[in-house]
Amino acid sequence: MSPYFNPIESIASQTSGTDIPHVLAVMAQRYVGDNPPHGPVYRVTRDSEILKQDHHLYQFPIGSMFPELKEGQRVYAWAKLWVDQAQDFIFHVRCYGPVRLYHNGEKRFGSAPEEESEGAALIKLKVALLRGWNHFVLELGKNAAGGSGAEFGTGNRKNKPYHFLAPSTDREGEEGWIYTAPVDSALKSIPGASQAEASTGAEWLPSRGDALEESGGLQALYGHRPGASAYAWTTIVNNSAAVERVTIEGTAYGPISFVLEGSEIYSVSRRGDFSLQVDAKPGKQELLVQCIAREDGWGFQAELTSSKVELACPRRIHGYEGQWLYLGPFPADTQVDAAEYLMLDTIADGDGGSIFWTTDEPGANIRPFLENELFGRWNYPLGVTLFGLLETGSVLRRDDLLDYVSRHVEFATSTYAYSLWDRERYGAAGLNNQLSHIDSLDDCGSFGALAILADRIRPLKGAQPIFDDIAHYIMNEQDRMEDGALYRHIGVSPSMHNTMWCDDMYMSVPFLCRYAELTGDLRYIDEAARQLLLYKKYLFMPEQSIMSHVYDVNLGKQSRTTWGRGNGWVFFSLAVLLAVLPRENERYAEILSFYRELAEGYRKLQGIHGLWHQVLTDPESYEEASCTSMFMYGFALGVRHGWLEYQDPYVRAVLQGWEGLCDRAIDKRGNLYGVCKGSSWSYHNAYYKHDLGWNLNDTHGIGIVLLAGIETERMKEHLGL
Incomplete structure (x- = not known):
C-alpha cells in the first residue's frame, strides 16, 4: 500500500511531528x-414568480406568468452562477413544455415531446462548469397540448444548494433570474457572458421601479396605513480625522424622529421641510429614523452635502446603490426597539405578519445568502x-x-x-x-x-x-x-x-x-x-x-x-x-x-x-x-x-x-x-x-x-x- 505522499512530507518527519498538541x-x-469566518452575503431579490422550491430547483411557471403565451412563442430566462473550481456538476430539469438549455452560449439540452408533460420525469444533466462565471439560458415554449414551463437547478440540494444571480451588468449582484415576455422569434444570439440587457435586443423582466425619493415617501413601500410606524436606517460616514459638523436637510411627509447611536437628536411633528446639524465623528455612526403614518402620508426625503461626510447604506447589499434600508410597517402604538434588528439576522412582527429589512424600491427585497464553502x-x-x-x-x-x-x-x-x-x-x-x-x-x-x-x-x-x-x-x-x-x-x-x-x-x-x-x-x-x-x-x-x-x-x-x-x-x-x-x-x-x-x-x-x-x-x-x-x-x-x-x-x-x-x-x-x-x-x-x-x-x-x-x-x- 503506497502512502499518500512522500514520507519526507509527513508531519511525522518534523521534529515534533507526532507530538499530539x-x-x-x-x-x-x-x-x-x-475557512475564514465571513458572514452572509446580502443580495437584492426581486418579486418574481420564478422562485426556488423545497428541492432547490427554480420553477418557471410561464403559463401562469403569461396566460397569453401562444404555441410557437418563446420565453427566455437568463442567470449566472459562480464556481471556484472547474467541475462536472449534475443539474436537474423537469420539462412541462418545450425546453432548451444553453450554457455559456452553447446548447446543452433540448427536450423531446415525450419528456414534456405535467407528470414529466426529472432529467439529470451533467454540465462542465468553468471556474468563474457560468451563464445559463432557458428557452421555454408551449406545446400542442398546452404544456409550458420547467423546473431547473441544483442536483445536490443538501450540500450544493446553488442560487443563481442576475446575469446582466444592469443588475450586478442581484439574486435570481431575469426573463423576457413571450417573443415570436428567437434571440439573435444567446447571452453567454455578462453584458448590458439592451445589447441582447430584448427587454428583460422583472422591471425595476422608482426609489422612494422619486415616488414620495413610504406610501409606495407600505401603502396608506394611518398610525403605523416604520424605520429607516443609514450610516453617517466621516472619512476625515476630525469631527465634522454637517447638515442633513429634506422634507418630512409625516412625523419623524432621528436617533443617532441610540440617542434621539431631532424630531419633526408634522409634514414639511426640516434641517438638522450633526457632529459626525471620524468613522461610522448608525442613524435611525422613526416614521409615523398620518392620513396625508408618511416618510421623508433627506440629503447630506459635504466633501468629507456622506450617508451610506449601513451594510453592503449587492444589487443596491441606495443609502437607506427600511423596516416596517409596525401596528399603531407598538413599542419597537429597532436596534434589535440591526444585525440583519432577525425577523420582526409587523402589521400583517413577519417583516424584514428592504430597499427603497418596492419589490426589491433584501435577503442573506450563505456563500461560504x-x-x-x-x-x-x-x-x-x-x-x-x-x-x-x-x-x-x-x-x-x-x-x-x-x-x-x-x-x-x-x-x-x-x-x-x-x-x-x-x-x-x-x-x-x-x-x-x-x-x-x-x-x-x-x-x-x-x-x-x-x-x-x-x-x-x-x-x-x-x-x-x-x-x-x-x-x-x-x-x-x-x-x-x-x-x-x-x-x-x-x-x-x-x-x-x-x-x-x-x-x-x-x-x-x-x-x-x-x-x-x-x-x-x-x-x-x-x-x-x-x-x-x-x-x-x-x-x-x-x-x-x-x-x-x-x-x-x-x-x-x-x-x-x-x-x-x-x-x-x-x-x-x-x-x-x-x-x-x-x-x-x-x-x-x-x-x-x-x-x-x-x-x-x-x-x-x-x-x-x-x-x-x-x-x-x-x-x-x-x-x-x-x-x-x-x-x-x-x-x-x-x-x-x-x-x-x-x-x-x-x-x-x-x-x-x-x-x-x-x-x-x-x-x-x-x-x-x-x-x-x-x-x-x-x-x-x-x-x-x-x-x-x-x-x-x-x-x-x-x-x-x-x-x-x-x-x-x-x-x-
Whole structure:
C-alpha cells in the first residue's frame, strides 16, 4: 500500500511531528486559515414568480406568468452562477413544455415531446462548469397540448444548494433570474457572458421601479396605513480625522424622529421641510429614523452635502446603490426597539405578519445568502469537524479556536427563525438550507450535538428552540420500523429509500445524550441505548464482530458490506453513550457487552501501518483516516473508563494508529489525506473499494482525527506514558 505522499512530507518527519498538541495546533490552524469566518452575503431579490422550491430547483411557471403565451412563442430566462473550481456538476430539469438549455452560449439540452408533460420525469444533466462565471439560458415554449414551463437547478440540494444571480451588468449582484415576455422569434444570439440587457435586443423582466425619493415617501413601500410606524436606517460616514459638523436637510411627509447611536437628536411633528446639524465623528455612526403614518402620508426625503461626510447604506447589499434600508410597517402604538434588528439576522412582527429589512424600491427585497464553502454551514460532517476544533481549543487553551467554533455555530442558530421565514417566503432558504428543512437525521443530529456543546462555552443566540425542535424531530417525526428502530423510509435518492444505515447512530445517539444532559431528562439517554441495541439487531454480523453498513428494509436483509467509516460511526456513538449512561440503567450491561464485542472485532482488523482500511476486511483497499480515528477514539475512552477487560492490546492499537496517521495521512502543513468522501451504499464491497474514493481535507475526517489525538493524549496521561 503506497502512502499518500512522500514520507519526507509527513508531519511525522518534523521534529515534533507526532507530538499530539503540535499536530492538533497545525491541523486546526490550517482549517481555520482555509475557512475564514465571513458572514452572509446580502443580495437584492426581486418579486418574481420564478422562485426556488423545497428541492432547490427554480420553477418557471410561464403559463401562469403569461396566460397569453401562444404555441410557437418563446420565453427566455437568463442567470449566472459562480464556481471556484472547474467541475462536472449534475443539474436537474423537469420539462412541462418545450425546453432548451444553453450554457455559456452553447446548447446543452433540448427536450423531446415525450419528456414534456405535467407528470414529466426529472432529467439529470451533467454540465462542465468553468471556474468563474457560468451563464445559463432557458428557452421555454408551449406545446400542442398546452404544456409550458420547467423546473431547473441544483442536483445536490443538501450540500450544493446553488442560487443563481442576475446575469446582466444592469443588475450586478442581484439574486435570481431575469426573463423576457413571450417573443415570436428567437434571440439573435444567446447571452453567454455578462453584458448590458439592451445589447441582447430584448427587454428583460422583472422591471425595476422608482426609489422612494422619486415616488414620495413610504406610501409606495407600505401603502396608506394611518398610525403605523416604520424605520429607516443609514450610516453617517466621516472619512476625515476630525469631527465634522454637517447638515442633513429634506422634507418630512409625516412625523419623524432621528436617533443617532441610540440617542434621539431631532424630531419633526408634522409634514414639511426640516434641517438638522450633526457632529459626525471620524468613522461610522448608525442613524435611525422613526416614521409615523398620518392620513396625508408618511416618510421623508433627506440629503447630506459635504466633501468629507456622506450617508451610506449601513451594510453592503449587492444589487443596491441606495443609502437607506427600511423596516416596517409596525401596528399603531407598538413599542419597537429597532436596534434589535440591526444585525440583519432577525425577523420582526409587523402589521400583517413577519417583516424584514428592504430597499427603497418596492419589490426589491433584501435577503442573506450563505456563500461560504464551509464556515456557517450546518451539516453532519461539520458537526464532527467543529466538535474536534472545540475540544482542541479547550485542550490547547486557545480562545481563538473556541471563538471560531462559537461564531460558526451562532451563524446558524441566530438565523434559524429567519431561515424558516425565508423558506416560507421564497420557497427555499438562502442559508440554513438543511436546518430550515429537516427531513432526515443527517440534517440535525450531528451538528445539533455539537451546538449543545458550543452553547456551554457561551450562550448562543437562538440555540434553545433548535435543540427542542431537533429532539422533537428525532423522537416524534423521523421514520421508524414497527419495533421503533430509526430508518430511512425516504432517502436522498430512490436507492436509499427503505434502508437503515449504521451511520445514523451518530446522527441520533450523541444528540440524544447531549440533550439529556441539557434537560436532565433521562428518557433521551434511554432512547439512545434502545436505538443502539436495535441497530445491533439489524446490522451486527457476529461471525466477524463488526457491522454491516446497511440493512435493506424492503428485502429484510443486511448488505453485509464492511465499510470502515460506517462502523466507525457506531463505535464512536457507543463510546459517547457509555460515557453518560448510568450504570444502573437496565441496558448498561448489554451496551457494554456490545462495545467489547465490536472493540475486539475492530482491533483484529487494524492494518500493518496502524491504520484501518476503507473496506475493513480488505487490506488491499486504501488506508482510511476517519474510521481509523473513530476506532482509536473508542479504544482510548475504553481504556480511560475501564470498559475494556484487557487493555494492553487496545493501548498498542491506539498508539500505532496515531503513528500511522502522522506517518501516512497527515502532511507537515496539516493537510489530511485518505478520508472517504460522502457515501451511497451497495451490496458489494467493490463499490466502497473502487468507486468511493477519498478527498483531501474532507470534513468527514478532520474533527475525528483531532478528537482521536486528544483522547490518545488523555489515555497516555491516564496511564502515565
